[in-house]
Amino acid sequence: MISPSPSTAAGSSTTVHASTEVPGKATRRRFTLGYKRKIVALAAGLPDGELGAMLRREGLYSSHLTHWRRQVAALDAQTPEPKRGRKPDPSRPEKLRINQLERDLARAQKRLVQAEAIIDAPKKTVCIAGTAEQRGAAMSALPALSAMVGVVRACTSLGLSRATLHRQRSPKVRTTVTRTPPLKLDAAEQAAVLGELMSPRFVDRAPQQIYAVLLDEWRYLCSVRTMYRLLAAQKAVRERREQRVHPVYARPELLAEAPNQLWSWDITKLKTTVKWTYVYLYVVLDVYSRYVVGWLLSTRESAALARELVEQTALREAVPKDQLTLHADRGAPMRSKTLAELLVDLGIEASFSRPQQSNDNPYSESLFKTTKYVPDFPACFAGNDHARDVITPFFEHYNHHHRHTGIGLMTPAAVHHGHAPRITAERALTLIAAFDRHPHRFKGCVPQPPRVPAKVYINPPREIPASSSAPVTETH
Structure with missing residues (x-):
C-alpha cells in the first residue's frame, strides 16, 4: 500500500499511483584496462590545467589517475610466462583449408545431381497455373524428384505449392456433427405445445396471450419464443389482421436533354411576423437549365393559383404541345382536378413524386434551400409586399x-437561352492562352472548362451503360 504525500492528504487534487516498473539492479561504473591505458597515455602529455579539464570531462578524480598509473606500470613490468600445451603445428592452416575445400566440393557435386534431376523432369509438368492434366502430371513426378532434391526444391521447380502436397498426403476428413441443443423440447413436448396452439380454444390468440392464460392456469409448456419457433416450422406465422395495404407507387424516371422539356414545381412556406401565418411561394423551375421560368x-x-401560374408560364415560354413534362409532389394543389384539366388542354404530361420521397423532386427542394440560406434572407416577412421586395431581386x-x-x-x-456553347468555347480559348504562357503550371495538359451536362435525370434508370465516350450527365 502506498500512502499519499502530505500535499495529497491535505486535499490536493494530485493522485499518487503506484509505479508498475521493476527497477534494474544498481551497478557501479566499471573501467576496462584499455580505457585505463588510454587515460594514462593522454595524461602523460598534458599540463596541469588541461589535465584537470580532461579529468572533469571524463568524470574522474586525480586518485583514479594515480592508481591507474601504478597499475599500468606494474603490468608493463611483468614478464609474460610461456604458454603451456602442445606447440602449434605449422601445417595446420593448410589442413583446415583442404578439409574446407573437400566439403565445398561435396556440396557442389550434390547440387549438380539435384540440378540434373530437375532438368530431367518432364517439361509438361512445370505449371504454376496449368490445366488439371498438367497439375496431375506434376504431382506424379513430384515424389521421385523430391527424393533426390528435397520437397522444397522439387515443388519450386514444378510450380507446385507445398500446402497442396501436404493436403494430398494427409487429406482431412470433414465430419458434420449435428448438435442438438440440450434444452430442446422432445417430440412429445413439441406435439403438446402445437396441440395447444392449434386447439379451437387458442387458435385465434397470439402466443403471448396463450402463454399468459396457461400461466394463470398453473401450466407452463414453453417460452413465448419457442411457441413462435414451433409455429414458424409449421409455416403458421403470418399477418392475419385486416390491415390496409398501400399501393406501390412507380418510381418516376425523367430525362431532360434541352430546356422546356422537364419542369419541376413546388410550394414553400415563408414565415411572417404573425404567428401561424405564412406567405406561400410558388416556383416553377426548368430542370435542364435551372432557370426559374415562373413564380x-x-x-x-x-389550385386556382397553381393553374394560373402554370398557364401563364407555359404561354410565356411558348412551349409546344406534347413536349413538356411537369413534375411535382403529391400536394393538394398539384393533384387538383383544375390543374389536371389545364395540363390536358396544353398537352403537358403530369408526373408526381412517390409519397414521403423528397428525393423524387430534388431540384425544387435544392432551389428552396438556396433561397432560404442567402445571408441577408429575412427570418420573417411583414406580408406579401415585403416578400415580393426580397424575392424579386433574388430570382x-x-x-x-x-x-x-x-x-x-x-x-x-x-x-436556358442557348448561349452555353459560345461561352464554353470562349472559356476554352482563355485556358489555351494561359497554357501557352505557362505550360509547366498545367503539367503539360491543356485545361478544359467545365461542361454543361448533356442529360439531366430525375431518378435515372437503374442501369445506365457506362462508356468513356458517353456525354456528361447529371443525376439526382
Whole structure:
C-alpha cells in the first residue's frame, strides 16, 4: 500500500499511483584496462590545467589517475610466462583449408545431381497455373524428384505449392456433427405445445396471450419464443389482421436533354411576423437549365393559383404541345382536378413524386434551400409586399448572375437561352492562352472548362451503360 504525500492528504487534487516498473539492479561504473591505458597515455602529455579539464570531462578524480598509473606500470613490468600445451603445428592452416575445400566440393557435386534431376523432369509438368492434366502430371513426378532434391526444391521447380502436397498426403476428413441443443423440447413436448396452439380454444390468440392464460392456469409448456419457433416450422406465422395495404407507387424516371422539356414545381412556406401565418411561394423551375421560368406569392395554397401560374408560364415560354413534362409532389394543389384539366388542354404530361420521397423532386427542394440560406434572407416577412421586395431581386440575380455548379458554372439564363456553347468555347480559348504562357503550371495538359451536362435525370434508370465516350450527365 502506498500512502499519499502530505500535499495529497491535505486535499490536493494530485493522485499518487503506484509505479508498475521493476527497477534494474544498481551497478557501479566499471573501467576496462584499455580505457585505463588510454587515460594514462593522454595524461602523460598534458599540463596541469588541461589535465584537470580532461579529468572533469571524463568524470574522474586525480586518485583514479594515480592508481591507474601504478597499475599500468606494474603490468608493463611483468614478464609474460610461456604458454603451456602442445606447440602449434605449422601445417595446420593448410589442413583446415583442404578439409574446407573437400566439403565445398561435396556440396557442389550434390547440387549438380539435384540440378540434373530437375532438368530431367518432364517439361509438361512445370505449371504454376496449368490445366488439371498438367497439375496431375506434376504431382506424379513430384515424389521421385523430391527424393533426390528435397520437397522444397522439387515443388519450386514444378510450380507446385507445398500446402497442396501436404493436403494430398494427409487429406482431412470433414465430419458434420449435428448438435442438438440440450434444452430442446422432445417430440412429445413439441406435439403438446402445437396441440395447444392449434386447439379451437387458442387458435385465434397470439402466443403471448396463450402463454399468459396457461400461466394463470398453473401450466407452463414453453417460452413465448419457442411457441413462435414451433409455429414458424409449421409455416403458421403470418399477418392475419385486416390491415390496409398501400399501393406501390412507380418510381418516376425523367430525362431532360434541352430546356422546356422537364419542369419541376413546388410550394414553400415563408414565415411572417404573425404567428401561424405564412406567405406561400410558388416556383416553377426548368430542370435542364435551372432557370426559374415562373413564380408567384400568395397568402394561401390554391389550385386556382397553381393553374394560373402554370398557364401563364407555359404561354410565356411558348412551349409546344406534347413536349413538356411537369413534375411535382403529391400536394393538394398539384393533384387538383383544375390543374389536371389545364395540363390536358396544353398537352403537358403530369408526373408526381412517390409519397414521403423528397428525393423524387430534388431540384425544387435544392432551389428552396438556396433561397432560404442567402445571408441577408429575412427570418420573417411583414406580408406579401415585403416578400415580393426580397424575392424579386433574388430570382433576378439567380437567373442572370449566379454561376451554377450543376450546369458548368453557367448562369441559368445562359443555358436556358442557348448561349452555353459560345461561352464554353470562349472559356476554352482563355485556358489555351494561359497554357501557352505557362505550360509547366498545367503539367503539360491543356485545361478544359467545365461542361454543361448533356442529360439531366430525375431518378435515372437503374442501369445506365457506362462508356468513356458517353456525354456528361447529371443525376439526382
